[in-house]
Amino acid sequence: MEWKIRTVRPEDLDAVEALEAACFPPEEAAGRESLKMRIEAFSDSFLVAEKDGAIIGMVNGCVTDRETICDEMFADAGAHVPEGAWQAVFGLDVAPAHRSQGLAAALMREMIARARAEGRQGMILTCKAALIPYYERFGYRNKGISASVHGGAVWYDMVLKFGR
Numbered sequence: 566m567e568w569k570i571r572t573v574r575p576e577d578l579d580a581v582e583a584l585e586a587a588c589f590p591p592e593e594a595a596g597r598e599s600l601k602m603r604i605e606a607f608s609d610s611f612l613v614a615e616k617d618g619a620i621i622g623m624v625n626g627c628v629t630d631r632e633t634i635c636d637e638m639f640a641d642a643g644a645h646v647p648e649g650a651w652q653a654v655f656g657l658d659v660a661p662a663h664r665s666q667g668l669a670a671a672l673m674r675e676m677i678a679r680a681r682a683e684g685r686q687g688m689i690l691t692c693k694a695a696l697i698p699y700y701e702r703f704g705y706r707n708k709g710i711s712a713s714v715h716g717g718a719v720w721y722d723m724v725l726k727f728g729r
Contacts, residue, residue, distance in 0.1 A: 568621060568668060570675050573604050573611040580620040581613065588658040593716030595656065599640050603627075603655070606642035610652060612675055614659075614668055621663045624672040626653035626690070633722045634691050636713050652680035654690035673703055677725070687727045691720035700725075 573581065578601055585594045595603070603611055607627050614622035627638060627645035634653055638644040654676065659669045680688055691711045692700055700723050701707070708722040 568614045568616040568663075568671075570612055570614050570672060573608050573613050573623070573625070575604055577613060577620060578604060581623055584620055584623060584658050584660060585656065587660060589656070590716065593718060595639065602640070602642050607645045607647075610676070610679070612672060612679075614672055616663070622659040622668045622672055624654060624657045624676050626655040626676075628685070629653055629689075632689060632724060633708070633711065634689055634713055636715050639715065650686040652676065652683075652685050652688045654688060657690075670703075677703065681727055685727065688725040690723050691715070692723055693718060694721060697721055697723070 578597070581600050581604075582597050585600060588594070603625055607625075610628060611625035612623060613620045628647055628649040629638065629644060629651050630646050630649045632651060634655075638653065639655060657669055657672060659672075677688060688705070690700065690705070691713050697707050703725060705723040705725045708724055711720040711722040713720045
């Protein structure tokens with residue numbers, strides 16, 4: 566493997582901000598203050614992929630007792646419930662030059678493994694229609710159009726329930 570997956574650190578802020586800006590349209594991308602809040606509030610569920618000292622991918626999201634994502638979660642550190650039932654995924658980012666190499670899947674598998682190890686009931690995320698089949702490969706199920714209107718886009722609620 567040519568990359569290493571690790572927990573985010575405060576000094577990664579500039580790099581994760583640049584990666585987020587490269588991966589999402591401005592109206593959907595998390596801004597610097599939101600990313601800083603995520604690093605401070607729930608760094609245990611904010612993973613980065615590093616290659617040769619550069620951050621080339623990341624996955625992050627809070628832990629919650631809600632089974633779906635709501636827009637308030639993106640900016641409110643209080644939405645994070647450390648002992649919550651569900652690991653949310655706010656973003657799965659891979660630098661354009663490193664796509665189609667299995668990095669996004671590796672990040673998602675690591676987040677799933679950590680959520681299982683922590684005893685979560687499962688994972689939740691929202692995605693656009695074109696990405697539904699991608700997330701279904703991990704076992705996520707489409708629950709329909711989300712109440713989220715983040716960035717003015719149409720999102721779908723995806724839920725991955727862990728067997729007990």
